[in-house]
Amino acid sequence: MLNLAVILRESAARRPDAPAVMHDGGTITYAELDARSDAVAAALAARGIGPGAPVALQLPNIPEFPIAYYGILKAGAVVVPVNVLLRAPEIAHQLRDSGARLFITWAGVAGEAAKGAAEAGLPSPYIVDGSIEELSAPVTEPFPLCPREPGDTAAIVYTSGTTGLPKGAELTHFQLYMNADIPGRLFEIKPADVVLTVLPLFHVYGMSSAMNLGIRFGAALSLVPRFTPEKVLATIERDRATIFDGVPTMFGALLAYAEKNECDTSSLRVCVSGGDAIPARLLDAIEERFGVPILEGYGMTETASTITFNQGPEERRAYSVGKPVWGVQVQVWDDAGRRLPPGRANIGELVTRGYHTMRGYHGHPAATAEAFDRGWFRTGDLGYADDDGYLYIVDRKKELIIRGGYNVYPREVEEVLHRHPGVLEAAVVGVPDERLGQEVKAIVVRRPGHSPSAPDIVEHCRDRVAAYKYPRLVEFRDALPLSGTGKVLKKDLA
Template identity: 50%
Template sequence: MTFNLATILRESAAATPDQPLLHTSRSTITYAEVDRRSARVAAALRARGLKTGHTVAVMLGNTPEFVVSYFGILRAGLTMMPLNPQLTVREIAYHLRDSGARLVITSDTGLTAVRQAVDEVGPIPIYAVSDGALPEGSVPFASLEQFEPTADIHPTASDDTAVLLYTSGTTGEPKGAELTHFQLYMNCSVGGALMGFTPQDVTTSVLPLFHVFGLSALLNATVRYGASTILIERFAPEEVLGALDRHGATVFAGVPTMFSALLHASDGRRGLGRVRTAISGGASMPAEVIRSFEAAFPGTTVLEGYGLSETASTTTFNVSPAERRFGSIGRPIWGVEVAIVDQDDHPIGPGPDHVGEIVVRGHNVMKGYYRRPEATASAVREGWFHTGDLGYRDADGYFYVVDRLKDLIIRGGYNVYPREIEEVLYEIPGVAQAAVVGRADARLGEEIVAFVAAAPGVSLDATAVQQHCRERLAAYKCPRQIRLLKSLPLGATGKILKRKLRERENGTGESAMADDGGRESHSGL
């Protein structure tokens, strides 16, 4: 069967050519224009001799050129590999070498790093988006849009790789998850329907488009249902609130730290305008944050979902305010199975006392890790993708994430789930960020350390924080150290980087909190 994901753009452009697809701070771009520009890019890529199976790397932020490049690459029948613009030269070189990328599209700000990486890997053409003059030898992205647009979408098999999305997974160096045209189409179609997307919706693309959440659950779903999206390059709470109001956003999607930041930035002075649904993913959302967010923004409902790069994004979802359950990631989407298994892959019954690994099977599971058959065989066994997340399900089929398998703390023989402690920490008024990690301990194996950052203008007391935990947690779960910081380290998607905190505590990496004004409290527990 032939099918190309670029069909979703063609069909929406044909139905509503003058409908705005992209809102930016400077312009509004219609479906017809994005379709036409991407067709020109497709023609240019084919003219350069690129063929089905070849990979094009795109290292751009949330810009129109990212969207045009994405659909141009798909339309040409090629594979798109999105890259985080914050990657170092060494990391860029690794991705280019491992993927065998034939061409790179980047910005003028990322050009120097990309050129140095290409010098290490070998000759690869580089096209750069720029408003000004480029260094000698650089090729402007605009030249890709000078070709006569292709009339047709290049035919691809439905199981051809559309997107090569690199992820570290549970262990080891980054691996390229191969997501097919069919998987991505199914995910945006089913996910968009569950979220109730219509052509009248205005979604918010503040999540990085190089991440599966922003790309599949937001951009693809927006285009599939003929809606519009607001492109925001950098998450700044006041700017985001202004953009939501200015463009009449109806759907917001983000990670928990974004919700917390918007909550504290608004401070009751600004609302979310027309936003009816706020979608949370990427990390577990503390129930107290959901309650506070909805209390501060009446009329907006927070719905939590779950997914991974290897599952093309959406895997489970709380489909409505009436059916959702606080603390739950919801139930599996149509066509997807989710189960809880023990260390021998045997199914585990329902209930919070039956914690095991979350496994997924269905149309959304990746084709495999690119050129890594052993890693694929290890992660996907009998069709079930092993997520590396610990959780349980209740009797009604709702799933709950307890923690990442790698984040589990074993203290004195007891299993301690950091998320449970973090939920308690977020109950404290004024806590903006919280994370719990394990630190190596000669006597107990691991000791519990909590990192807490206060909202602007709030002062926290470490002793009071610890007392709050003692009153709500069993003694073996209470953090023995509380570190009060100005802020916690965040990744490109806004998720708290526990790895950095863990490295700092165990002396295995550079300090993530240097010069951050951290204070420490030692407990006698």
């Protein structure tokens, strides 16, 4: 038997008075977090919500998220995290598709949530506005964890929907436990650590690699509901955060802010970058400015987060996403499904298998079957391995640009663009072209105080990449469209 909520119960037993959650309103100890989630579990059980019942949870990074999350798990129910930025039709799709029995939402998005619930045929959602008292029941002793099998579904986490409607990946208690335990051991997390938690907890990266990981090892979570560089840096200083998990756009914004403002980040001992490839120039600049190593990893919603990781500052290989974590296998395949040898010239699709892969897409057996090939999960990401087994991500297979019969990997061109002193952010996409099939287009955000022209950008790239790779089209924007996790939405650019 294994219920993922055991990670909270055990940490509370070991360190009842230690801080579990730090936030703008104060601190919650492990004993308090355990008791408050017990109250939620008791309330759910009283409403007939039990083993296997999906419960939708739509909250930002506030204390009520972990309180409700672990309460749902304790009751044996299934957590369905919902993005707070979704509109009513998107909410309705996830509620219907998951079969949610109950919906917990935040006062800040209650209007859209109510419309989404009505469209899905659910009762009005429970609204969290400063507390979760409405969905709490008095408890006089610890709520007994509902027995679950390791392979039972603990969470249904929806993909970003880059190809059609989002699908719900079923992640098990064992997968989520291992994806907290293994990565935490790799960078030697300790109970004294403070994990700066600004990654949205409704996304698998924040949920698994920040929240579950921190709770598993009895560390403190320092919650930031919304990313701004000034707020994150101020919170690092206030709570003496030691670990920061982020995505490349966050690191870029932090660097730009720190170049003009004083900030104390001396408490940090390690940063983790995931969600997207971090440009080499940005990684180097962050490490130099903040004096802390960045460990890059790679994962997906369908793999409960982590597939590969750079295993500690001493063993990492900069610019790679590291090696497969314990119990996980990764291969590089060509289009015919044959394994490719190591080497930069042997770029193919990354496939993976192990305990970390999802049970499947909830309610979509055909899509599940399509995602697997001979037991291997097809990631849709292109990359290669070096002779020592370190993996390098080149691009998404669907974002590959074929210009006049030649393959152009957007990330390679983006790396070149980021080396231009006048470029703050950049994305490369393929646009239709009658003669060549696709043309290479760069979308650029200028660095403050710089004003490069389109010819400047083209010339910069032309001197550094092959003739078929450099962008002929350049568009300047004030900002790039980002997902709720800070990932560039290339589908909106293309």
